[in-house]
Structure formats: structure tokens, C-alpha cells
Amino acid sequence: MSGLSSYVIPLVIMLIPLVGLVRGVNxxxxxxxxxxxxxxxxxxxxxxxIAMLLAVNMFKASGAMDIIVNTLGRFTSVIGFPAQVxxxxxxxxxxxxxxxxxxVGLMREYGPDSYIGVLxxxxxxxxxxxxxxxxxxxxxxxxxxxxxxxVAGLVSDVIGILASCLIVRLMFGM
Amino acid sequence: xxxxxxxxxxxxxxxxxxxxxxxxxxxQAIINSAKEAVEIAIGLVGIMSLWLGIMKxxxxxxxxxALSRVLSxxxxxxxxxxxxxxxxxxxxxxxxxxxxxxxxxxxxxxxIKAMEELEKQNPNKGTASDAMCMFLVLNTECIQIIxxxxxxxxxxxxxxxxxxxxxxxxxxxxxxxxISVITTAFIARAYRRYEQ
Numbered sequence: 001m002s003g004l005s006s007y008v009i010p011l012v013i014m015l016i017p018l019v020g021l022v023r024g025v026n027x028x029x030x031x032x033x034x035x036x037x038x039x040x041x042x043x044x045x046x047x048x049x050i051a052m053l054l055a056v057n058m059f060k061a062s063g064a065m066d067i068i069v070n071t072l073g074r075f076t077s078v079i080g081f082p083a084q085v086x087x088x089x090x091x092x093x094x095x096x097x098x099x100x101x102x103x104v105g106l107m108r109e110y111g112p113d114s115y116i117g118v119l120x121x122x123x124x125x126x127x128x129x130x131x132x133x134x135x136x137x138x139x140x141x142x143x144x145x146x147x148x149x150x151v152a153g154l155v156s157d158v159i160g161i162l163a164s165c166l167i168v169r170l171m172f173g174m
Numbered sequence: 175x176x177x178x179x180x181x182x183x184x185x186x187x188x189x190x191x192x193x194x195x196x197x198x199x200x201x202q203a204i205i206n207s208a209k210e211a212v213e214i215a216i217g218l219v220g221i222m223s224l225w226l227g228i229m230k231x232x233x234x235x236x237x238x239x240a241l242s243r244v245l246s247x248x249x250x251x252x253x254x255x256x257x258x259x260x261x262x263x264x265x266x267x268x269x270x271x272x273x274x275x276x277x278x279x280x281x282x283x284x285x286i287k288a289m290e291e292l293e294k295q296n297p298n299k300g301t302a303s304d305a306m307c308m309f310l311v312l313n314t315e316c317i318q319i320i321x322x323x324x325x326x327x328x329x330x331x332x333x334x335x336x337x338x339x340x341x342x343x344x345x346x347x348x349x350x351x352x353i354s355v356i357t358t359a360f361i362a363r364a365y366r367r368y369e370q
Contacts, residue, residue, distance in 0.1 A: 008337040012228065012320060016228050016237070020231040020232075023235045023236060031227035034228070034230025035224060035227030035230075037223075037226050038222045038224070039219055041222055042215050043215075046211060053207040053208075057204075058203050059187045061199040061202065062188070063190055067190070091176070091179065093314070103324075107328065108214070111331075112336070117331075121321070121328060121339040125323070125347075126343050126347035126350065127347075128273075128316040130310075137306075137310065140290070141289045141292075142293075143306070144300045145301040147307065148361050148362065149302045149307045152307055152310070152358045152362075155357055155358075155361070156314050156315055156357070159353050160354070164350075167342045167345055167349075
């Protein structure tokens with residue numbers, strides 16, 4: 001699986017401009033136009049990063065993280081879910097920026113290719129910010145009674161996390 | 175809610191840190207986090223710009239439309255009550271295919287359009303219809319063909335193979351989406367019974 005995936009980035013970077021050229025897109029100019037938003041995107045993320053790294057780093061330095069990992073870790077590790085990833089799982093449906101901050105922090109500490117690093121990539125990469133989608137989309141048309149939407153959304157988030165755990169365990173042969 | 179969570183982390187840390195006698199470490203953590211955040215951000219700028227450039231080409235090349243043609247036969251059965259070729263169905267499909275390609279900017283306006291169209295067909299205005307709830311669930315699961323943000327972050331953090339997560343993410347999000355759609359159908363049925 002990992003052998004094949006090293007072809008992904010070069011292939012995508014070759015194929016998308018190729019399709020663009022065939023369809024008559026000025027690929028170079030459009031690339032530059034899109035890439036201009038990179039700095040803005042990262043600048044937008046920065047305040048979230050600072051806020052979440054502050055909170056998570058304090059949590060670790062104080063020893064509170066160790067307490068959580070030692071107590072809850074015994075239960076969560078049964079399904080292959082390290083307790084260190086708990087803050088990410090809680091934040092993912094609430095805030096995209098905040099959960100990205102936590103995800104980056106986890107990868108920095110444990111390494112992007114470790115069990116925790118891969119699980120983090122998967123939890124972040126395979127779900128959306130449920131509350132954002134709910135508030136923006138339902139807010140746009142003035143839905144006041146959500147019925148079971150929130151429950152269904154959060155249940156789906158839990159299903160997403162469980163699926164990520166399952167796949168990562170298979171990948172690491174556990 | 176994020177407000178409480180954020181403060182809980184800081185509040186608990188301060189109390190636990192003082193009890194554990196780790197005030198020095200706490201000081202260090204506070205000052206280093208700001209510095210670390212800026213370092214991470216700078217590391218991300220290059221690779222993030224690169225992906226945004228590539229995805230802009232994908233957007234202009236109409237990959238979004240091509241993907242929506244593939245998706246429509248799969249998605250139609252999930253929205254039983256809707257006009258199969260109507261505006262609502264079209265906007266839903268366009269929104270989901272933009273999401274799958276990671277085109278956030280293109281996805282949001284399409285999603286809002288989809289909701290507006292769904293509201294037009296909604297007999298109880300202001301109350302979420304079953305189609306709206308299903309649309310929301312599909313959006314929160316969000317199958318990503320190219321998880322650009324995570325590839326960028328992993329590359330910036332020195333991964334040996336930043337794209338190694340591409341297949342696993344695809345497999346797990348397809349699996350999770352199928353299970354979630356089925357679960358949502360059950361929740362919908364249970365909720366209708368409760369409403370009567």
C-alpha cells in the first residue's frame with residue numbers, strides 16, 4: 001500500500017495540469033493564481049494554531065495529559081485508540097482550525113509516520129467540521145428545528161473515528 | 175462549546191501543574207507554543223500554496239463536473255423524495271464532488287444552494303427534512319480523494335511518505351460513509367415514529 005502511494009503525488013501533479021491543458025486551461029497562470037491563496041490560508045490558520053498549541057502544550061506540561069492517558073487510555077486502547085488522540089476526536093466536529101492545531105501538535109510530538117501520527121491524519125482527513133456544516137447550511141435557509149440532524153451528524157463522526165481506528169490497526173498489523 | 179473546551183484545557187493544566195509542582199514547565203510550554211505555532215505555519219506555506227495551485231487547475235478543468243457525473247447514480251437513491259434531475263439534486267451532487275476534491279471554496283456556495291432548493295420542496299418550512307439530514311451526514315463524512323491538508327502537514331512535519339495515508343483515508347471514509355448512511359436511515363425511521 002505504501003509503495004503504491006508514493007506514486008500518488010507525482011501522478012496527481014502531472015495528471016491534473018494535463019487534463020487542464022486538454023480542456024484549454026492556462027495551467028501555469030491558474031496554478032499561480034491558486035497558489036497565491038496559500039499564504040492567506042496559512043495566516044488564517046495561525047491564530048488557531050497558537051490557541052490550540054498553547055492549551056494542549058500546557059495540558060501536557062502540567063501532567064494532566066499523563067493522568068488522562070493512564071486512566072482513560074486503558075479503555076480506549078481496547079479499540080486501538082490512544083488516549084493522546086482524545087482531544088482531537090472531541091474537537092474535530094467542533095472546529096476545523098482548532099482540530100488542525102491539535103493534529104499538527106500530535107504529529108510533531110509522535111512523528112507523522114507513527115501509529116498516532118497516521119491515526120491523526122486519518123481522523124482529520126476523513127471527517128468534516130459537523131457543527132460548521134450544520135450552522136452554515138441550516139443557518140443559510142433558517143432551519144430552526146433540526147430534528148435528528150445533530151444526533152445523526154455526531155453518530156457519523158463516531159463511526160468515522162471507529163473506521164479510522166480499524167484501518168490503522170490493519171495497516172500496522174495489530 | 176469550543177470556548178469551554180479551550181478554557182477547560184488551560185484551567186485544568188494550571189491547577190494540575192501547580193499541584194504537581196510543574197510551574198516551570200508550564201511557563202516553558204506557554205512561551206514555546208507561540209513560537210512553535212509560527213514555525214509550523216511557515217513550514218506549511220510552501221506546500222499549502224502548491225496544493226492550492228494544483229487544485230485551482232482541477233477546478234478550472236471542470237474535474238468537479240466530471241466527478242459529479244460519476245456520483246449521481248450512486249447518490250440519487252439516497253434522496254428518495256427528490257426530483258431526480260431537479261436543481262436540488264444537482265446542487266447536492268456538485269457540493270459533494272467539490273468536497274471530495276477538497277475544493278472547500280467551491281463546496282460551500284453549492285451546499286447553501288442545495289439547502290435553499292431543499293427548503294423550497296420542504297412542506298414544513300424551518301424544520302429540517304429527511305433529505306436535509308441525509309445531506310448533512312454525507313457532508314460531515316466527507317470522502318476525500320486527495321486529502322491535501324493532511325498531505326501538506328505530513329510533508330511539513332518530515333514524513334517519509336506524506337501520501338501514504340491517501341488509500342487508508344479513502345477506504346475508511348467510504349466504509350464510514352456507508353455505515354453512516356444506513357445508520358441515518360434507521361435514526362430517521364425511529365424519529366418519525368417518535369414524532370407520530
